[in-house]
Amino acid sequence: MSGAxxxxxxxxxxxxxxxxxxxxxxxxxxxxxxxxxxxxxxxxLLPAPSDIATELFAFPAFYAHHAVxxxxxxLIGFAIALVVGMLAAIGIVxxxxxxxxxxxxxxxxxxIPKIALAPLFIIWLGTGVNSKxxxxxxxxxxxxxxxxxxxxxxxxxxxxxxxxxLRASGFQVLTTIRLxxxxxxxxSGVKVGLSFALIGAIAGEFVASSQGLGYVIIISQGTLLTTxxxxxxxxxxxxGMVLFYVVxxxxxxxxxxxxxxxxxxxxxxx
Amino acid sequence: xxxxxxxxxGLHPASDRPITRDYVCVSDVSKxxxxxxxxxxxxxxxxSLTLTTGEFLSVVGPSGCGKSTLLKCIAGLSAPTSxxxxxxxxxxxxxxxxxxxxxxxxxxxxxxxxxxxxxxxIRYTRGHNPETARQSAMRLLDTIGLAxxxxxxxxxxxxxxxxxxxxxxxxxxxxxxxxxxxxxxALDALTRDELNLVLQRIWLRDEKSVLFITHSIQEAxxxxxxxxxxxxxxxxxxxxLEIDLPRPRELxxxxxxxxxxxxxxIRALLERHGAFRR
Ligand SMILES: Nc1ncnc2c1ncn2[C@@H]1O[C@H](COP(=O)(O)OP(=O)(O)OP(=O)(O)O)[C@@H](O)[C@H]1O
Ligand SMILES: [Mg+2]
Numbered sequence: 001m002s003g004a005x006x007x008x009x010x011x012x013x014x015x016x017x018x019x020x021x022x023x024x025x026x027x028x029x030x031x032x033x034x035x036x037x038x039x040x041x042x043x044x045l046l047p048a049p050s051d052i053a054t055e056l057f058a059f060p061a062f063y064a065h066h067a068v069x070x071x072x073x074x075l076i077g078f079a080i081a082l083v084v085g086m087l088a089a090i091g092i093v094x095x096x097x098x099x100x101x102x103x104x105x106x107x108x109x110x111x112i113p114k115i116a117l118a119p120l121f122i123i124w125l126g127t128g129v130n131s132k133x134x135x136x137x138x139x140x141x142x143x144x145x146x147x148x149x150x151x152x153x154x155x156x157x158x159x160x161x162x163x164x165x166l167r168a169s170g171f172q173v174l175t176t177i178r179l180x181x182x183x184x185x186x187x188s189g190v191k192v193g194l195s196f197a198l199i200g201a202i203a204g205e206f207v208a209s210s211q212g213l214g215y216v217i218i219i220s221q222g223t224l225l226t227t228x229x230x231x232x233x234x235x236x237x238x239x240g241m242v243l244f245y246v247v248x249x250x251x252x253x254x255x256x257x258x259x260x261x262x263x264x265x266x267x268x269x270x
Numbered sequence: 271x272x273x274x275x276x277x278x279x280g281l282h283p284a285s286d287r288p289i290t291r292d293y294v295c296v297s298d299v300s301k302x303x304x305x306x307x308x309x310x311x312x313x314x315x316x317x318s319l320t321l322t323t324g325e326f327l328s329v330v331g332p333s334g335c336g337k338s339t340l341l342k343c344i345a346g347l348s349a350p351t352s353x354x355x356x357x358x359x360x361x362x363x364x365x366x367x368x369x370x371x372x373x374x375x376x377x378x379x380x381x382x383x384x385x386x387x388x389x390x391x392i393r394y395t396r397g398h399n400p401e402t403a404r405q406s407a408m409r410l411l412d413t414i415g416l417a418x419x420x421x422x423x424x425x426x427x428x429x430x431x432x433x434x435x436x437x438x439x440x441x442x443x444x445x446x447x448x449x450x451x452x453x454x455x456a457l458d459a460l461t462r463d464e465l466n467l468v469l470q471r472i473w474l475r476d477e478k479s480v481l482f483i484t485h486s487i488q489e490a491x492x493x494x495x496x497x498x499x500x501x502x503x504x505x506x507x508x509x510x511l512e513i514d515l516p517r518p519r520e521l522x523x524x525x526x527x528x529x530x531x532x533x534x535x536i537r538a539l540l541e542r543h544g545a546f547r548r
Contacts, residue, residue: 158377161347165365168394176393180381257381257423 047227055231063213067235070201070212071243073129077136078197082190085141089148090174106145114139114196115203122208132204132212139200140193144186151185152178183255187247194243202236292356293447293479294321294344299353300504301339312504313339314350319498319507321447321479328482328490330536331500332545337483338374340505341451344481345371357447370440372453376432378424385411385420388438395443403442410438414468430461437465441472448480455485463521466492474518487540488524491515491532499536501543508539 029049036048043051056063088106091098118135125131155178163173205214213232220228252261301314313336321327329337342348344355346365357366370391378387388407392398411417414434424432433453440448454462470493473480484490490497491513499508513532515523523529 156377158373158375159379161342162371162373162377162390163394164347165345165369165371166391166394167365167367172394176390177379180379183381255381257425259380259425262425 044224044226047230051227052230052234055227056234063216063231063235066211066213066216066232067239069129070198070205070214070236071239073132073204073212074136074194074197074201075243077133077138077200078140078194080133080137081140081144081193081197084137085144085189085193086148086186088145089152092145092149093152093178094170103149106142110142110146114142114200118200118203118207121204127208127210132201132209135204136197136200139203140197143192143196144189147185147189147192148182151182151189154185155181180255184258184260187251187255191244191247194247195240198236198240198243291322292320293323293325293358294319294481295354295356296320296340296344297354299340299343299350299355301336301343301348302351303339314343315504315506317353317500317505317507319510321481322495323446323479324477326473326480326482326493326495327498328484328494328496329498329500330484330487330490330540331505332502332540333485335500335503336505337500338451341371341449341481341483345369345449366447368443368446370443370445370448372433372436372440372448372450374452374455376424376429376436378432378435380424383421383423384416384427384435387424387435388442390439391443398443407438407442410441411435413472414438430457430465433457434465434468437469441476444476446478448478450480450482452483452485454489462486462489467521469493470518487533487536491529491536492519492521492524497532497536499539502545508543511536 033049036046047055088098088102092103093099114135117138118131121131121134121138125134159177159181160173163177168176201212202214202217205212206218209215213236216232217229220226220232255261297318299314299317300312303311303313305311317336317340319327329340331337339348343350344357344362346357346362355362357369360366378384379390382390385404385407388410389400389403392400392403408417408420411420414437416431416434416438419427419431424435427435433456437453440450454465457465466489472478473493482490482493494513497511497513499511500506501508511532515528515532
């Protein structure tokens with residue numbers, strides 16, 4: 001197989017995807033702008049995209065400050081969830097005891113919407129950044145832990161036998177077989193976990209905060225500054241997308257061998 | 271004629287190993303599986319056999335008769351319900367050292383390229399020079415016809431090529447015992463013939479003890495010093511058959527009347543015990 005040809009192909013397809021995504025986005029915005037121009041709703045009901053852009057460019061430092069606050073809470077919470085979730089998953093897969101205790105608990109608690117716990121964390125940890133971190137971490141923990149457990153368990157039993165027949169230690173089996181087998185599943189948990197962390201951080205800010213995009217949205221809603229709500233949403237949207245693409249990029253770097261990442265021209269989407 | 275019989279090989283004078291003429295000794299082994307629904311499946315029933323040092327022994331039997339179970343017990347991957355297995359004189363409690371396995375599926379790791387797959391065994395054992403190991407991996411890939419594919423990934427190889435890589439991996443650390451569980455079961459007849467020849471060549475050169483599991487009577491007779499015939503499950507040993515054909519064997523040997531007699535004997539035996547359901 002020619003490496004150059006394959007590279008060329010994937011570059012081309014990525015490029016085409018980006019172009020069509022941008023085009024459909026632009027079309028949507030134009031329709032929105034046109035609709036606002038034609039029906040002229042009051043600006044507190046529906047601002048035009050141009051209003052939102054003007055707002056954003058008028059106060060870049062304001063939006064940057066609040067966005068950084070929110071994203072930092074989300075990312076720190078996410079990092080905590082990643083470490084705790086992976087360690088918990090490894091413990092659960094290796095220990096019957098942890099499986100029957102922690103895993104059952106995790107699956108149980110997962111059915112509670114984490115946002116409903118936000119007021120509790122505000123009571124416990126105050127209205128500062130700590131409560132936001134905790135809510136973000138808790139929200140991200142479950143998808144990460146659960147898909148890591150599934151991934152670690154889905155290692156090919158024959159591959160485990162192979163490693164054991166070569167007298168691999170438990171730790172070697174973990175690093176050479178189980179973790180690589182789990183990688184794709186962990187990444188799908190990580191993607192969900194990251195967006196959940198962002199939701200968690202925003203939810204915390206909704207409940208009680210003096211900073212962050214969630215805070216801006218809630219305050220602006222109270223004063224009917226709808227343009228500001230939309231501008232905050234736009235910043236959130238863009239941040240979320242950037243984070244998602246960063247994770248996808250890391251995934252491509254770390255597991256280029258996985259079926260989902262091969263990007264060969266031989267496989268067609270069905 | 272370069273006739274090489276099992277007895278000559280077993281008494282190899284240059285051997286400095288402890289004089290255990292039987293490299294593997296399976297005595298009165300039974301294995302019962304417990305299913306999650308609390309049924310029991312008897313997979314092996316009172317199996318006894320020995321694998322002489324340097325011997326090529328095949329096990330043939332119908333599907334589900336417990337061949338893989340037997341291999342896993344010998345490999346220390348699964349414990350027999352009763353009976354004793356020794357490898358190189360020591361009871362098997364965990365996978366013994368100096369053993370290589372080729373499974374029915376190639377089990378190449380997608381996250382490693384071909385040469386790193388072959389090098390997998392040195393990740394688990396200390397005291398190997400990575401450079402010399404890499405050289406022997408390259409040499410093995412070369413002898414088996416895969417030179418130039420070192421840096422490819424497993425999914426870029428055909429089924430036959432993948433199985434060759436698995437064979438190289440099992441040979442990397444020069445095991446004394448090679449366990450093969452229907453390694454060519456999924457291959458087409460041509461590739462299978464070729465790999466039979468390759469395997470025979472490697473075995474003639476390296477004097478390993480080989481336990482070879484197969485569905486194919488022809489393959490068993492072609493490769494083996496002795497063939498163990500097993501009954502449909504629960505597996506019992508029906509007969510142990512010496513294959514007294516000269517080595518090295520060419521594929522044409524399969525057309526000879528002696529070869530035909532061995533094959534039809536085994537086939538008749540399996541038929542009498544209801545291996546071929548109609
Ligand atoms: N892990 C297991 N749990 C329960 N039953 C099992 C297990 N492994 C094998 N068995 C049962 O044991 C019997 C023998 O299985 P085994 O895999 O040893 O057969 P085999 O001779 O290798 O068959 P094949 O030639 O098709 O590979 C079968 O009836 C099978 O259902
Ligand atoms: Mg089998």
